[in-house]
Amino acid sequence: MPTTLSKSILEIDDLQGISPNFEQLKVIPQETAQKIETLIFGKDKNTFKVLTTNNFPQWLRSLLKSLEDKWYKYEVFYTSPEGFTYAMSWYTDMETIAEQKRKAEKEQKQAAGKWAIAMIQKIFEARDTMESGDFILELIRLAFQTWASDLHFQPQEDGLVVRIRIDGVLQELLQFTHEDFKKYLQKMKFISGTKMNVNYLPQDGRFSFEATDIDGEKRKVDVRVNFMPGVESESTVLRFLDPTKSISTFEKIWFTERTYTILKRNLEKNTGITIFTGPTGSWKTTTLYTILSYLNDGKRKIITLEDPIEYEVKGIQQSQINYSKWYTYEVWLKAILRHDPDIILIWETRSQETAENAINAALTGHLVFTTLHTNSAIESIPRLTSMEVKPYMLAPALNLIVAQRLVRKVCPNCSTKRDANYWEHAEIAEALKKISDLDPKFAVPFDGKIPEVVGCDQCNGSGYKWRIAVIETFEITDDVRRMIVDGKIGVDLYAKARENGFLTLKEDGIIKMIQGDTTLDELRRVL
Secondary structure (H helix, E strand, O other): OOOOOOOOEOOHHHHHOOOOOHHHHOOOOHHHHHHHOEEEEEEEOOEEEEEEOOOOHHHHHHHHHHHHHOOOEEEEEEOOHHHHHHHHHHHHHHHHHHHHHHHHHHHHHHOOOHHHHHHHHHHHHOHHHOOHHHHHHHHHHHHHOOOEEEEEEEEEOOEEEEEEEEOOEEEEEEEEOHHHHHHHHHHHHHHOOOOOOOOOOOEEEEEEEEEEOOOOOEEEEEEEEEEEOOOOOOEEEEEEEOHHHHOOOOOOOOOOHHHHHHHHHHHOOOOEEEEEEOOOOOOHHHHHHHHHHHHOOOOOOEEEEEOOOOOOOOOOEEEEOEHHHOEOHHHHHHHHHHHOOOEEEEOOOOOHHHHHHHHHHHHOOOEEEEEEOOOOOOOHHHHHHHOOOOHHHHHHHEEEEEEEEEEEEEOOOOOEEEEOOHHHHHHHHHHHHHHHHHOHHHOOOOOOEEEEOOOOHHHOOOOEEEEEEEEEEEEOOHHHHHHHHOOOOOHHHHHHHHHOOOOOHHHHHHHHHHOOOOOHHHHHHHO
16 A cells, blocks of 8 residues: 555545555444544554544444544545445455465464474575574474474584474575574573573473364473583573373284283282383383373382482372482482382482382382383393393392383375385294294284385375384393392393293284385384
């Protein structure tokens, strides 16, 4: 719309050349405008532009006086009844555009997967028209709705790369200049409660936001943020903690009937320690919260020590490590027994003292769960003995060791099957023979065909959608306990475990691959 109009009487042709300001059009509601044949179609600084037929002068005078009372100026333009009828169509245009905007906002809020990635690209191109806080929060929300587990802002020499991790695999989304990223970095520090003027130390923070799922339902998502100093800028990683995924079922974690039976048998014990091992991001947290939920029957006291508390669970006493206040695993474990717990969760065993305190708790009538970082379940035992944990204490305390890894699941919409080549067939046949030799009931039929990925819109073209766990369970029997005490924790221990029916991560993965859940390439990538 021109900032000035050269005449005060406007014909229909004049009105057709005007683009009304819809925000100002709202000042007089449509019904009222129709009734008094007067509307406001624009504003230049402090001056409103008023269009009228002047058929209702008393109403016009009242409107102009109300503007004067608020120290506004006005410019009145006159038109014929026919011209005003045309001008009233602006209200219809306004509602049409508003409806289109509402639809676009709804699509943006509900965008998921491939469409969320496309929406990120769209708002990135329009970021200069948005408030920096609004842009970064929308980027974070859409990143979550791509099905990503975490969002990375990684500095490089020529700029800062934005990546998301979907199903365990990083993919690049955007690139900022270092200067452009600074304002968004400050916003993330502010909302996560960290010090905005500190860029020479690592900092941890957290915040929450609301996301809309594909069904239009809102849910709260917690975000854990870490800032780490870099050369040009600070590396920033956001990990999404979705409460809807914190407590699952053992079937959804992909415990098979065999592994679930072994786990459940040990969950029904009143004492002893169960160890979960695997790298970061292998669903140890999900498995542990699922176990706590399973055991949380209101009849037993459950106390956890976590670093950090990722999800709050009703009915469980959760405690947060605080190293700055000297509230460590070691200090807490000495105090916790005075609170008479039945079940104890120690989030991570990092030192000899923590391990010995956990074992002592397991030997004195408590059911204990903890995590350890090793490559396999059996390797946990030499790891603990290398911490100088006494074998005669470790052996009677141990119940079960569970190792987990995550592999991508083939997309159910587009995956196909193909004939395995010679080398693939030989690798699978060898694994199946070992499985069958352990126990014929573990054997699974193999028709020579294996899953192959294709790629479609539903899986962002990757051929994979979501992830599944491959799991090995090492149950501690009396003969294994004797070997631990005798120091036989190498090849002999593995042989004894196999004798007792122990299946490796790869063998569990092979079974799930034959059943059509993942691919041989994916098992090779992870295992």
